[in-house]
Amino acid sequence: MTQTTPTSGPFQRSKAARPEMSSTTDGDRLPRLPSLTGLRFFAAFAVFLFHVSLFTSPLPPYQPTNPFGATPVGDTIEQLFRQLGYVGVSFFFILSGFVITWATPQCFSIRGFMWRRMLKIYPPHVVVWAISLVLFAGVYTSPQTAILNLTLFSTFSTDPTVYVSVNPPSWSLSSDMVFYLLFPVLMPLVRLIPEPRLGQSLLALLLGMLAVILITTYLVPSEPKSPISPISGTQFWFNYIFPLPRMFEFVIGMVAARMVVLGRWPRIDLLSSCVMLIASIAIAKHLPFLYTFGICYILPLTALITECAARDREGRSPVFLTNRLTLWLGQVSFGFYLCQGVSIFWLSKQLGLQDLSVVGGLTAIALYFSASLLGGWLLFRFVEEPSMKLARWILLRRKLRTA
Numbered sequence: 274m275t276q277t278t279p280t281s282g283p284f285q286r287s288k289a290a291r292p293e294m295s296s297t298t299d300g301d302r303l304p305r306l307p308s309l310t311g312l313r314f315f316a317a318f319a320v321f322l323f324h325v326s327l328f329t330s331p332l333p334p335y336q337p338t339n340p341f342g343a344t345p346v347g348d349t350i351e352q353l354f355r356q357l358g359y360v361g362v363s364f365f366f367i368l369s370g371f372v373i374t375w376a377t378p379q380c381f382s383i384r385g386f387m388w389r390r391m392l393k394i395y396p397p398h399v400v401v402w403a404i405s406l407v408l409f410a411g412v413y414t415s416p417q418t419a420i421l422n423l424t425l426f427s428t429f430s431t432d433p434t435v436y437v438s439v440n441p442p443s444w445s446l447s448s449d450m451v452f453y454l455l456f457p458v459l460m461p462l463v464r465l466i467p468e469p470r471l472g473q474s475l476l477a478l479l480l481g482m483l484a485v486i487l488i489t490t491y492l493v494p495s496e497p498k499s500p501i502s503p504i505s506g507t508q509f510w511f512n513y514i515f516p517l518p519r520m521f522e523f524v525i526g527m528v529a530a531r532m533v534v535l536g537r538w539p540r541i542d543l544l545s546s547c548v549m550l551i552a553s554i555a556i557a558k559h560l561p562f563l564y565t566f567g568i569c570y571i572l573p574l575t576a577l578i579t580e581c582a583a584r585d586r587e588g589r590s591p592v593f594l595t596n597r598l599t600l601w602l603g604q605v606s607f608g609f610y611l612c613q614g615v616s617i618f619w620l621s622k623q624l625g626l627q628d629l630s631v632v633g634g635l636t637a638i639a640l641y642f643s644a645s646l647l648g649g650w651l652l653f654r655f656v657e658e659p660s661m662k663l664a665r666w667i668l669l670r671r672k673l674r675t676a
Contacts, residue, residue, distance in 0.1 A: 306375075308581035309368065310603035311594035316364040317606040320442070321645060323358030324617045325638050326351045331437045331501050331618070333413050338621045340637040342628035356554045356565055359513075362445055363522055363567040364574050369452060370526025371578055374460065375534070383457045385668050390453040392664040394446055397652045399423065401611045405440040409619045414438055425450050428514050433499055433506040436514045440614040444514055451516035452523045463527045471532050478521050478528070482568045485511075485518040489563055503562050513566050522567055529575050533582060540583065541576040543591065549573035608652030609645050616644035 328337045328351060341347030377386070402423055406414065414422075421427040422439040428447040430436055437444055466474050489512040499506040512518060532538040541549075550573035557565040584590055593599065602609075621627070626637040 306372075306582050306585040307600055308585050308590050308594040309372065309578065311596075311599035312577070312581055312603070313365075313368070314599065314602035314606040314609070316361040316368075317610045318361075319357040319364075320361035320610060321613055321617075321642065322354040323356075323361070324442075324613050325641055326354040327501075329501050330621070331433075331441045332409070332614075333434075335500050336622060337627055338617050340621070340626050340629045340634035341631070344628075346631055346634065352558070356557050359566045360550070360554065360570050360574070363570050364578075365445065366448065366452075366519055366522035366567075367526040367529070367571070367574055368578055369449060370523035371530045371575075371582070372526075373453075373456060374463065374527040374530040375582070377456075377460065382668075385671070386457070387453065388667055389661075389664045390450075392660045393657070394425075394449060396656050396660040397608055397611055398425070398440075398443055398446055400652065400656055401440050401615065401648075402443065405615055405619075408615060409622070410439045428510075428516055431507050431510045433501065433509070436510055437501075440611065441618065442610055442614050448516040448519045448523075452520060455520070459524060459527065463524065463531060466528070466531075468535055468537065471528055471535070471537055474528055475525060475532075478525050479568065479571065482518075482521045482571070485521070486563050486568065508563070512563055519567075522571065525571060525575060526578070529579055530582075533579050538579050538583075541580055543577070543580055543584075546573055546577040546580055550577065605646065605649040605653045607649070608657065609649030611652065612645045612648030613641075616648060617641045620644060 324338060326339050328339055328343070328347075329335050330338050339347045339351060341350060402419075406419060410419070418427070418435050418438045421430065421435060422443065425443070425447040427438055428436045428444050489508050493505070493508045493511050495505045495508060497505060499509045502509045529538060550570065553569045553573050557569040560569065581591070581594065620641060621637070624637075626633075626640075629637060
């Protein structure tokens with residue numbers, strides 16, 4: 274999950290006048306979509322709630338991070354939050370495809386695009402990777418696994434001790450990098466889809482996600498069982514961790530962006546989108562495990578993203594998503610997401626925060642949240658911002674040299 278700054282292009286309602294994508298160059302300033310910045314924090318917070326509800330940590334010795342333990346309160350927390358991590362990750366994959374497609378002009382520098390993406394992802398990742406190795410992961414992580422995690426190639430391994438190694442939340446960054454590497458190829462293909470066929474292409478992508486589930490169910494080995502899920506480690510890897518199947522969500526975001534620009538996305542108000550999302554989470558609790566990763570939430574999440582984007586363009590941004598506090602939380606959400614591995618998985622073990630009372634458990638969750646938020650702010654202030662300034666300096670220098 275990366276924090277790509279949402280931007281918006283002109284929204285022309287006349288078919289003759291509207292461009293499919295902004296015709297601006299890389300250096301042009303585009304109006305922002307602040308609602309999506311604010312919305313990003315709620316997705317990161319959903320992942321946080323999932324992580325604090327686990328009865329099995331993804332890190333050895335796989336102790337629970339649920340501070341209430343196997344009590345009625347702990348069971349309730351686990352039941353309420355067990356889908357939220359999957360919802361949050363799907364949101365970020367869709368959002369990445371949507372925002373990058375929206376902001377990228379017809380002609381763009383592939384080298385400049387990759388510089389920005391790499392300097393956005395790698396510096397915060399490397400910092401938290403190093404901290405994780407020093408604090409806890411270095412004891413049981415082999416040098417080969419550590420390098421795979423550092424280079425974001427760990428998700429190409431089917432071994433659960435590799436693909437969620439060192440700092441477990443960082444696994445999604447591997448998918449992000451694959452998406453970005455393939456974006457220069459995907460972008461022209463998405464633009465080639467005839468306007469009347471865009472809705473059908475979304476349906477085809479949903480069917481592709483269903484095909485992945487069926488392949489996982491019937492063709493991927495169901496043994497040995499994963500230590501963190503009711504299916505095998507290989508099934509969990511192929512359906513949830515492996516970047517290529519997750520690309521369906523990224524491309525859905527790309528197609529949705531094009532449909533919004535063309536005025537072909539059906540408007541669904543925010544309240545209805547939220548109700549649809551809550552209903553999809555409730556339904557997922559009664560479905561086989563493989564169906565609870567992403568396919569249940571795709572349509573409501575896409576509706577939520579597109580409606581927020583459309584309202585920003587019309588100057589009707591929701592206040593609760595665009596106030597100063599929410600925007601700040603959205604800015605630090607990438608770091609907040611990355612720091613959860615340290616603040617939850619390590620702190621819970623170090624402080625022995627298990628089997629607590631209601632007050633004690635809520636205090637532990639508040640501690641995890643505060644530590645994650647502080648870490649997220651520090652990463653944003655001292656790593657992300659300088660990295661993006663460096664990216665802008667590199668790109669400006671290249672333009673001056675070629676001018």
